[in-house]
Amino acid sequence: MTLRVMVFIDAQNTYKGARDAFFPPRGGQEQFHTLGNFHPIVLGELLCARRPGGNPKEDRQLEQVRVYSGQPSNARDPKGYAAQRRRVAGWSQSGALVTERPLRYPQSWPREKAQEKGIDVALAVDYVVLAEKGRFDVGIIVSNDTDLRPAVEHVQSLAGRSVEIAVWLGTHPLDQPSKTLWCHKLSRQDYDQIADLTDYNIRRAG
Numbered sequence: 001m002t003l004r005v006m007v008f009i010d011a012q013n014t015y016k017g018a019r020d021a022f023f024p025p026r027g028g029q030e031q032f033h034t035l036g037n038f039h040p041i042v043l044g045e046l047l048c049a050r051r052p053g054g055n056p057k058e059d060r061q062l063e064q065v066r067v068y069s070g071q072p073s074n075a076r077d078p079k080g081y082a083a084q085r086r087r088v089a090g091w092s093q094s095g096a097l098v099t100e101r102p103l104r105y106p107q108s109w110p111r112e113k114a115q116e117k118g119i120d121v122a123l124a125v126d127y128v129v130l131a132e133k134g135r136f137d138v139g140i141i142v143s144n145d146t147d148l149r150p151a152v153e154h155v156q157s158l159a160g161r162s163v164e165i166a167v168w169l170g171t172h173p174l175d176q177p178s179k180t181l182w183c184h185k186l187s188r189q190d191y192d193q194i195a196d197l198t199d200y201n202i203r204r205a206g
Helices: 011-022 040-049 078-094 119-132 146-156 188-194
Strands: 002-010 059-071 097-102 138-142 162-168 181-186
Touching (some): 002 011, 002 040, 011 059, 011 162, 011 188, 040 059, 040 078, 040 188, 059 078, 059 119, 119 138, 119 146, 138 146
Parallel strands (some): 002 059, 002 138, 059 097
């Protein structure tokens, strides 16, 4: 039997986690903003190929990669908005399904960064609904957001559904690995395989 694998990626959590794990500030200065970017489909393929415990008998097929991301405001941040549109276009063209939620801008913006609102909820709802509909056999969440625990626990309770999570090596998973919750700990070498160093702030011809 071939297990259908669906991967759910919290884009900002994954980007920030990679930067915290592998690209910390140097001399008090943030490293170049492209470091931490990734190709969602390549990440999904990498996770799908890694069977829990290295079980060679488990046949897995990547069903879908879903990405959840904040959307900058074109009125407040046209440069960020344009960069995000180029990034999302690339994700979509490669085959990923992208869900966006508008960023919330505090009164002190831009001194205080815009914040994502509803991304974890959107991911959790899709994770539970698609599991209940039987759309996947293995659901992999790429995030260490502890707000996702209730969704993980619910899907774990469903017959015929297997839950896995993925985090960067050195960061804390949203729960401890157990016999029923496998954690993929992604290394710097893994990141190098999936890295996207495109600077989406730069407009491209065509």
